[in-house]
Amino acid sequence: MTDHDWLSAEFEANRERLRGVAYRLLGSLSDADDAVQEAWLRVSRSDTAVENPGGWLTTVVSRVCLDMLRSRESRREHSLDVAAPIAAHDRRADPEHEAVLADAVGVALLVVLDALSPVERTVFVLHEMFAVPFDDIARIVGKTSPAARQIASRARRRVRGSVRGDDDEGDVGAQRAVVDAFLAALRAGDLEALLRVLDPDFVIRADAAVAGAPMEVRGAAAWAPQAMGFARSLRAGGALAAVQPALVDGVPGLVLAPRGRLVRVLKFTIARDRVLSVDVIGDPERLRALALSVPPLHTPER
Structure with missing residues (x-):
């Protein structure tokens, strides 16, 4: 088996998990599929030696999603459309399939995640939903591990709300x-x-x-x-x-x-x-x- 064949096999073995990560980060099935495809293009061109393919692929997909979230936020900031912060209708996705996914994640949670900054959402999703260690998350978002912990704590408070006593x-x-x-x-x-x-x-x-x-x-x-x-x-x-x-x-x-x-x-x-x-x-x-x-x-x- 060639290195490319091995990498392709690993990617296919992890595809559904990668799609799940991307969907929770982006809140859109078609955007998630785009992110997974872009991740494959990136890894297929890489000659990096990989010891933990699952973790590495998660890192690549997460970075792609973070870039997409930042681009989305930038478009919102410059948009005159008052409804811009509410996710647009996803024309390419299978509505029935996406409804099942949304229900599995929790539609209220998807709405709340949309209010987080790109870095907050990335840190929260990776740690709270996929138990990715903070050291790995820090490398994805370009922060130190203590900073990633602080971001996670702040995002957790925003997602969960706070009760005073x-x-x-x-x-x-x-x-x-x-x-x-x-x-x-x-x-x-x-x-x-x-x-x-x-x-x-x-x-x-x-x-x-x-x-x-x-x-x-x-x-x-x-x-x-x-x-x-x-x-x-x-x-x-x-x-x-x-x-x-x-x-x-x-x-x-x-x-x-x-x-x-x-x-x-x-x-x-x-x-x-x-x-x-x-x-x-x-x-x-x-x-x-x-x-x-x-x-x-x-x-x-x-």
Whole structure:
């Protein structure tokens, strides 16, 4: 077997893992495939002696992805399109396959990762999701190992959000249970369960990006049947699975993010284990102003 044949075999053996790394770094299936292809072009031209082909290939793909993230960020900074920070529709990807991938990663997590800087996202994904040691990550992002650790810590705080104390954590947990019950009722089409979790004087508001004009509905009894019909249409189109829990400005809420593309945020006001109000936000500028985070990922530091 020639060196090129050996390298080709190693690349094929690692292709799915490399694609997984690239997808989590880029949040787009077609971009991930482009990154993997570019990585192959780079390694096929290399005459580097390799002892750990899997680690080396991960390094190459990660560097390609980091370059793509930096280019994407630069385009956003110079774009006049207010929706630029929200990932564009991926025309080349298989939507069904990408939906499965997004669901496996967590659509809320993909949305939150999109708010990180290119280096923060690279460090976070490689360490938290793939347990790449900090020494290796430091070489990929051009930092020292202690600096990579600091970046990981900062990114982790942004992804997970922060709870100030035990009382706050208890409040968030109780509110999350209410939001979970709200979502479960919609998914099950259970009108009575939805009414149990709504305050009788419940109010829902939607901005113009959602409803065509600012909209407000008052009263749980008035809105809940409408919600059942809306949830039924989402279920029929498979979009209800893209509604996932997230922390919105530190408070439990929901995001609607088909294939990880943020479309709507539901911001809740909760008291006495009931939902008092929901603000449905679809305006891109308002979406960008929200602080979104997800529950902790349990990966030990290395």
